[in-house]
Amino acid sequence: MDFLKIDGNFGEGGGQIVRTAVTLSCITKTPIILENIRKNRKDPGLKHQHLTAIKILQKICNATIEGAKIGSTNLKFAPKDVKDAILREDVRTAGSIPLILQVLIPISAINQRKLELSIKGGTDVAWSPTIDYTNNVLREAYERLGINFSIELVKRGYYPKGGGEINLKVFPSTIKPISLTNKKTRKLKIFCSYSKLPEQLIKEKIEKIRSNLIEKNFDVKVVIKNQNAIDSGSTLLIASVDEESIMGIDSIFDKRTNEFRMDLKKITENELGVDENLADMLVVPASLAEGMTIFRVPKISTHLETNLYVTSKITGCKYGVGKLPNGFEVRIEGVSNASIQ
The missing domain is CATH 3.30.360.20 (RNA 3'-terminal phosphate cyclase, insert domain)
Structure with missing residues (x-):
């Protein structure tokens, strides 16, 4: 089995590269080796929320995994076919549920599978999208990309104890390119x-x-x-x-x-198409939609740079970034769903 090696210290060098790599590994069935995971962070290696996502993936795609433990800076991940799943999970900390959902939703939807997940943890914590952002901003964007999911908020969970809970349903979806370029509403x-x-x-x-x-x-x-x-x-x-x-x-x-x-x-003051956080969340599905996705964003964040790099490395999609007077235009030429093995 040939493994694709990915340097986890590239770009922002944080958890984003882990989430993107394992997501695309599952979708394309590409075995990966992630090295130097969060190597230069104060607390390097995998954290609870990363492990929760990885262990859920192990259940829904029967992956073979090495290095899945707290603090591990290397991960070997070899997925098999994604299947329908009904699961109950607990992060056991205030670890971010929205960041875990960023991994799970595209995998099940793009692989034409159903997922029902009840999960406990942090719904609204620092350095993460809130559950309201996920449900009102990301879901709107994903729906336009063809990805359908629903979130039921059972209980909020803040730092330090967490204890929040949501019920997620992901539906088989057919993705398509989108264009988000100019804000017109007040x-x-x-x-x-x-x-x-x-x-x-x-x-x-x-x-x-x-x-x-x-x-x-x-x-x-x-x-x-x-x-x-x-x-x-x-x-x-x-x-x-x-x-x-x-x-x-x-x-x-x-x-x-x-x-x-x-x-x-x-x-x-953002008169473009998306905010800088949503921009990096669009890259994975856009890379697998047949055709050109275009979005305009005020700033190219390190998260966006990281996602473009990892996604092109795994899927073979092509992308370009152009400078605008008030920001940047990102174009992603996706590969068709037929490329999903």
Whole structure:
């Protein structure tokens, strides 16, 4: 068996390269060896959320795996056929559920399989998309790519204990290229959830943000919910969706400063097609859609660079990045579904 070697220290050198590599390994049935995983991080190697995703993949594609343990900087991963699955899993920490879903959803959908998953862990944690971002921004983009899934939020889970829970359903899908280039809407939606924090405090913070956006001539709709969690916490998403753009910015409430730390300019001044976080999430499905996917983004993040590199290495897709006056245009020429073995 020939293994494709991938340097886990490439680009941002974090967990993104692990998630992208194992996702595409499963979809294309390409055996891989990942080396130098998170090598230069303060706590190098695999973490709980990476292991949870890898072990779920082992169940749905009967993979042969070596090196799947906490702190491991090398992983050998050889998948077989992806199958339908009904699973219950627990990260056992506040490890990010949304990052695990980034791995699982494309694999089952693109391989024309069904997945039903109940999973416990962190739904809204730092350095990760929130579950609201996943359900309102990523799902919108994936639907346009032809990938269909649903998320039922059972309970929020904040740092440090987690304990959140969601039910995921992924459906067999046929992917297609998309174009997301220019924002035309002035409508924004604010989604906020909080637990064990003063209601008045959260509402004041949201009203301040809403007023700021209205001053910039945006039409703003607000939804605030008190949703109980084990730990106190609050999560915020601001989303914008129209025919030619999908974008969002999210934040976890900082209990030390009593603030949502976010740069509103990332959505108010973004007149392109996607936000910089969504951009890197589009690469994997776009690489396997027959035809050209085009999206415009204000910034080329290290996550996006990493995903373009790993994806082209595994699938053979071609891509190009062009400079615009206000950002960048990314083009990905995907390989057809027929290339999935």
